[in-house]
Amino acid sequence: MASAGMNGNGNGGGMVKRMGVLRVQYYCVMGAVAAAVVLATLRYMPGPAASTAVARQAVAAAAAPMGSLGGRKRKEEAKREKKEKEDGVVLFNFGDSNSDTGGVAAVMGIHIAPPEGRAHFRHPTGRLSDGRVILDFICESLGTHHLSPYMKPLGSDYSNGVNFAIAGSTATPGDTTFSLDVQVDQFLFFKERCLEAIERDESAPVDEQGFTKALYTMDIGHNDINGVLHLPYDKMLEKLPAIVGEIRKAIETLHKHGARKFLIHGTGALGCMPQKLAMPRDDDSGLDENGCIATINNVCKKFNALLSETCDELRLNLKKSTIIFVDMFAIKYDLVANHTTYGIEKPLMTCCGHGGPPYNYDPKESCMTSDMDLCKLGEKFISWDGVHFTDAANGIVASKVLSGEYSIPRVKLASIVIPPKSDD
Numbered sequence: 001m002a003s004a005g006m007n008g009n010g011n012g013g014g015m016v017k018r019m020g021v022l023r024v025q026y027y028c029v030m031g032a033v034a035a036a037v038v039l040a041t042l043r044y045m046p047g048p049a050a051s052t053a054v055a056r057q058a059v060a061a062a063a064a065p066m067g068s069l070g071g072r073k074r075k076e077e078a079k080r081e082k083k084e085k086e087d088g089v090v091l092f093n094f095g096d097s098n099s100d101t102g103g104v105a106a107v108m109g110i111h112i113a114p115p116e117g118r119a120h121f122r123h124p125t126g127r128l129s130d131g132r133v134i135l136d137f138i139c140e141s142l143g144t145h146h147l148s149p150y151m152k153p154l155g156s157d158y159s160n161g162v163n164f165a166i167a168g169s170t171a172t173p174g175d176t177t178f179s180l181d182v183q184v185d186q187f188l189f190f191k192e193r194c195l196e197a198i199e200r201d202e203s204a205p206v207d208e209q210g211f212t213k214a215l216y217t218m219d220i221g222h223n224d225i226n227g228v229l230h231l232p233y234d235k236m237l238e239k240l241p242a243i244v245g246e247i248r249k250a251i252e253t254l255h256k257h258g259a260r261k262f263l264i265h266g267t268g269a270l271g272c273m274p275q276k277l278a279m280p281r282d283d284d285s286g287l288d289e290n291g292c293i294a295t296i297n298n299v300c301k302k303f304n305a306l307l308s309e310t311c312d313e314l315r316l317n318l319k320k321s322t323i324i325f326v327d328m329f330a331i332k333y334d335l336v337a338n339h340t341t342y343g344i345e346k347p348l349m350t351c352c353g354h355g356g357p358p359y360n361y362d363p364k365e366s367c368m369t370s371d372m373d374l375c376k377l378g379e380k381f382i383s384w385d386g387v388h389f390t391d392a393a394n395g396i397v398a399s400k401v402l403s404g405e406y407s408i409p410r411v412k413l414a415s416i417v418i419p420p421k422s423d424d
């Protein structure tokens with residue numbers, strides 16, 4: 001529906017000015033929100049049975065249509081639920097906007113408007129993208145539903161884990177409200193409450209075994225790097241060990257509390273972001289052969305090298321753990337350098353921004369303010385809003401993360417998360 005409108009007045013530049021289209025989208029969104037609220041209310045009605053149990057029944061009912069819930073059936077149901085719990089993938093994610101699945105919008109009460117969400121969910125979800133973030137694709141490929149934000153009050157289902165990521169967060173404590181240490185504390189709070197509930201014979205979304213076998217993912221550090229980019233180059237580099245040290249601390253704390261499998265994302269190629277490229281500069285001598293800012297990318301590479309070394313050390317020191325480091329810079333830089341391979345025409349330009357070519361980014365006006373220059377739906381862009389990736393780009397990045405080709409050690413993610421099939 002949105003696509004029909006969006007294609008309405010496409011022109012040679014590939015950019016369309018939004019017209020009445022957004023108003024139509026707005027009403028669609030209002031409808032969707034109303035429906036979601038009604039659904040959520042219904043879900044919560046049964047009261048003490050706990051919403052996850054109700055959600056589970058709904059899932060089970062969908063999986064086995066028309067299943068009556070007689071005594072014997074109920075027992076089978078319980079048995080299957082137990083088995084599902086044992087087999088199901090559990091993830092706990094810590095991060096910033098790159099993996100925020102609606103957390104910041106819920107916490108801060110931010111009104112997120114279309115066109116966010118237009119390419120996948122068809123309505124804004126609080127993700128800073130036109131669709132899914134990398135974490136969503138990872139969940140999909142591991143056969144589980146998208147992770148619910150820790151602080152999202154409606155419609156959350158934590159049976160497959162929790163997303164603690166909040167847009168804007170830093171690894172450095174105190175720089176932001178939901179810095180990594182706070183996210184880890186929130187995890188510890190969640191875990192304690194779950195185990196307490198189980199102790200009292202009440203249900204909890206994740207049990208002890210779930211916490212042990214879970215995958216702990218981290219994608220953070222971008223905002224810390226952003227915070228030091230105003231410094232001279234050598235001073236920037238001096239700041240990196242402390243940032244990486246915070247990520248190390250978080251991994252160690254989680255390990256101390258039973259976490260065993262980690263997926264640690266490095267930082268992306270921040271020097272290729274339209275937001276950075278649109279900053280005024282004297283000349284283009286600081287740009288590399290792909291048009292990205294070389295010094296910023298060098299800082300990102302140094303950050304990743306330190307983080308990768310840290311993961312190497314932790315692998316030796318932390319007992320019985322699997323720690324995967326993903327070279328996000330290589331993945332994201334390849335997307336820019338080899339963009340035509342991926343069907344992307346303008347790797348350094350935003351899909352949703354202001355000002356048109358070359359970057360279509362204006363620091364004074366966010367993507368969502370009125371009369372933005374918006375690319376056509378279906379046209380492949382890397383950057384959604386100058387900082388965050390599009391659904392299409394995140395999908396490509398996720399497939400590379402999952403492949404293991406950019407990972408140390410080089411293992412397919414599914415192989416460490418999904419247990420080998422038992423004959424049952």
Ligand SMILES: *[C@@H]1O[C@H](CO)[C@@H](O)[C@H](O)[C@H]1NC(C)=O
Nearest residue numbers: 330331333334335337338341
């Ligand atoms: C571009 O693709 C080629 C061929 O796959 C590859 O060898 C090269 O490393 C890629 N460039 C970057 C910067 O990743």
